[in-house]
Amino acid sequence: MAEKAISPVMKQKKHVPWLYLLPALIVMSIFIVYPMINTIRLSFLNEDSTASAATDCREGQPCWGAFENYRYALTAEIDGSSFKAGWESFWLSSYGNMIKWILVMVTGTVVIGLLFAVLADRVKYEALSKAIIFMPMAISFVGAGVIWKFMYNFGTSETQIGLINAIITAFGGKPVSFLSTIPVNTFMLIIVGIWMWTGFCMTILSSALKSIPEELLEAARIDGANEFKIFFSIMVPIISPTIIVVLTTMVINVLKLFDIVYVMTGGNFGTDVIATRMYTEMYKNFQTGRGTAIAVVLVLAIIPFIYMNISRFIKQEAER
Amino acid sequence: MNKDAFNNVLKKIPLHLVIILIIIIWLIPTLGLFITSFRPVSDINTSGWWTILSHETTGDSRFTLSNYIDALVGYRGTNTYLEDCAAGTQSLDLKCNVSDILNPRGMGRAFVNSLIVTIPATIIPILFAAFAGYAFSWMHFKGRYILFAILVGLQVVPLQMTLVPILRVYKTLGLNGTFLGVWLFHTGFGMPYAIYLMRNFLGGLPKDLFESAYLDGASHWTAFTKLVIPLATPAIASLAIFQFLWVWNDLLVSLVFLGGTTPVMTYQISNMVTSLGAGWHLLTAAAFLSMLLPMIIFFALQRYFVRGMLAGAVKG
Numbered sequence: 001m002a003e004k005a006i007s008p009v010m011k012q013k014k015h016v017p018w019l020y021l022l023p024a025l026i027v028m029s030i031f032i033v034y035p036m037i038n039t040i041r042l043s044f045l046n047e048d049s050t051a052s053a054a055t056d057c058r059e060g061q062p063c064w065g066a067f068e069n070y071r072y073a074l075t076a077e078i079d080g081s082s083f084k085a086g087w088e089s090f091w092l093s094s095y096g097n098m099i100k101w102i103l104v105m106v107t108g109t110v111v112i113g114l115l116f117a118v119l120a121d122r123v124k125y126e127a128l129s130k131a132i133i134f135m136p137m138a139i140s141f142v143g144a145g146v147i148w149k150f151m152y153n154f155g156t157s158e159t160q161i162g163l164i165n166a167i168i169t170a171f172g173g174k175p176v177s178f179l180s181t182i183p184v185n186t187f188m189l190i191i192v193g194i195w196m197w198t199g200f201c202m203t204i205l206s207s208a209l210k211s212i213p214e215e216l217l218e219a220a221r222i223d224g225a226n227e228f229k230i231f232f233s234i235m236v237p238i239i240s241p242t243i244i245v246v247l248t249t250m251v252i253n254v255l256k257l258f259d260i261v262y263v264m265t266g267g268n269f270g271t272d273v274i275a276t277r278m279y280t281e282m283y284k285n286f287q288t289g290r291g292t293a294i295a296v297v298l299v300l301a302i303i304p305f306i307y308m309n310i311s312r313f314i315k316q317e318a319e320r
Numbered sequence: 321m322n323k324d325a326f327n328n329v330l331k332k333i334p335l336h337l338v339i340i341l342i343i344i345i346w347l348i349p350t351l352g353l354f355i356t357s358f359r360p361v362s363d364i365n366t367s368g369w370w371t372i373l374s375h376e377t378t379g380d381s382r383f384t385l386s387n388y389i390d391a392l393v394g395y396r397g398t399n400t401y402l403e404d405c406a407a408g409t410q411s412l413d414l415k416c417n418v419s420d421i422l423n424p425r426g427m428g429r430a431f432v433n434s435l436i437v438t439i440p441a442t443i444i445p446i447l448f449a450a451f452a453g454y455a456f457s458w459m460h461f462k463g464r465y466i467l468f469a470i471l472v473g474l475q476v477v478p479l480q481m482t483l484v485p486i487l488r489v490y491k492t493l494g495l496n497g498t499f500l501g502v503w504l505f506h507t508g509f510g511m512p513y514a515i516y517l518m519r520n521f522l523g524g525l526p527k528d529l530f531e532s533a534y535l536d537g538a539s540h541w542t543a544f545t546k547l548v549i550p551l552a553t554p555a556i557a558s559l560a561i562f563q564f565l566w567v568w569n570d571l572l573v574s575l576v577f578l579g580g581t582t583p584v585m586t587y588q589i590s591n592m593v594t595s596l597g598a599g600w601h602l603l604t605a606a607a608f609l610s611m612l613l614p615m616i617i618f619f620a621l622q623r624y625f626v627r628g629m630l631a632g633a634v635k636g
Contacts, residue, residue, distance in 0.1 A: 012459060012540055020455035023448040024471075024511055031508025032474050035482035042484060112342070119339050122332075131622060132343050135350070138618035138625075139611045140569030142586040146593060146607040147349045150356065150600060159367060161600075163352060166368050195346065200629065207630055256478045259571050263590050275480050283576070288484060295481045302478065310473050
């Protein structure tokens with residue numbers, strides 16, 4: 001874009017571009033830039049932002065001074081009494097859960113999305129089948145939460161009205177209370193996330209696959225390569241830049257995830273993620289300092305992926 | 321059918337099976353919700369929805385619309401709204417006439433609130449983004465590139481980070497619980513993605529078009545209103561669908577800024593989920609009501625939706 005020449009006839013008075021930019025710049029500074037800076041400031045203050053966070057320190061307790069809220073944000077969920085207790089509590093903390101979410105959900109959506117994009121490309125009802133996978137993207141997390149709560153429903157009576165438990169009991173198994181049983185509940189929530197976001201990955205990967213020249217695949221087939229070989233040694237390497245974009249975007253989406261957990265378990269039974277924990281501190285416990293510190297931790301976790309996305313963007317712009 | 325063609329069909333059977341299996345898995349959850357929302361309460365709680373055709377019904381009929389009526393008017397009793405009204409035993413907040421559709425506890429009112437929130441929160445950011453996108457694509461000014469990169473970078477700031485300070489500002493300005501507050505918030509937050517998409521699209525319009533317009537003496541304003549807006553309609557459509565669905569489906573922003581005073585649909589449902597008093601018959605009907613509009617938009621305008629998604633794969 002920097003190099004793209006705009007012809008001299010389009011020159012205008014110096015202030016004119018800024019008039020066009022002004023509405024956007026004003027709302028963005030008020031609603032994104034200012035709150036971002038202010039959130040960082042609040043994270044160093046106490047619960048009602050009247051004094052430094054250091055005043056929350058108690059005698060005989062660990063204290064990080066002005067970083068006291070960060071101590072809370074990072075360590076409060078961890079049971080430090082022994083290594084084993086610490087390890088176990090970590091995997092039920094919002095951070096441990098976030099790692100589970102990222103590993104399972106990102107892999108799940110990308111793998112199923114890629115698989116489905118490759119397979120659906122070979123059948124006549126491609127458009128319809130893709131629309132069905134994609135449909136959950138259009139509905140709200142709240143709606144999806146209700147749909148899946150019903151799927152996972154656990155009844156104390158003999159007949160199970162939740163489909164999953166009905167299948168389990170039909171095969172002679174014992175019904176499970178999926179949403180309150182640790183550690184299976186987090187994975188049940190992740191399934192909902194996969195159901196919702198696979199369509200996103202599939203659509204982007206599918207359009208990348210379609211841009212691979214058909215002659216290339218034909219040539220490989222004539223040379224005797226089987227479909228698996230074509231997939232792994234031709235398709236995947238060619239679309240790998242797109243796969244990376246989808247991966248980073250999905251990681252960012254997962255890190256910010258709030259609604260599914262809030263609607264389905266409210267973060268109880270060891271299912272907290274960073275965003276629901278922040279919400280609890282802020283609006284249930286009214287601990288502004290701690291809540292904002294958790295928000296800052298979230299941003300710090302996202303920054304590497306922001307960097308990857310922006311450097312991709314700059315590269316793209318250079319190629320325009 | 322000759323032998324080769326037959327073999328080809330045979331070879332494709334596993335492929336079809338895998339695809340159809342995945343489709344079925346993807347459809348079943350929504351199907352279950354849909355069927356359940358039409359069943360009488362007593363049936364829902366005694367038999368699975370997949371037995372709807374084989375199971376003996378406990379009521380008069382296997383299908384009923386009363387779940388939808390109850391959800392719309394916000395009925396929370398043990399019978400149905402129609403039965404209670406016929407018997408005159410309805411609760412105090414119900415009048416048993418058409419005004420019940422706007423009962424603050426019901427989905428009917430929430431639907432109206434959702435529309436009031438969503439429509440301006442879709443139009444304003446698109447308008448602002450069109451201006452900015454035009455400046456970024458067709459105007460000379462210093463720092464154009466760096467400013468654009470910063471704005472696009474802001475796309476990844478999480479919503480959660482901005483809630484508290486804005487809430488405080490709103491408190492002093494008295495904007496808490498107002499539609500204006502929510503519109504402005506969604507406008508600010510939708511901006512980075514909207515600008516990104518608009519600039520990508522407007523920047524791709526042919527340069528000659530603008531050159532000849534300027535040579536004919538057109539000002540930037542004329543070019544913007546007479547050339548850009550009509551030509552950008554596909555981009556505006558993609559953006560509009562995205563922003564509409566984003567705002568319509570949002571829970572966090574309406575939870576924080578509107579809360580229970582003017583409940584939108586997502587808020588109403590999440591409230592029904594977390595508080596007691598709403599059974600599956602109400603929840604399923606309410607959830608389906610909230611999904612209706614997004615589903616219609618999605619299936620009618622899928623082409624624009626996909627295009628918008630491909631153009632900017634990162635949405636805050």
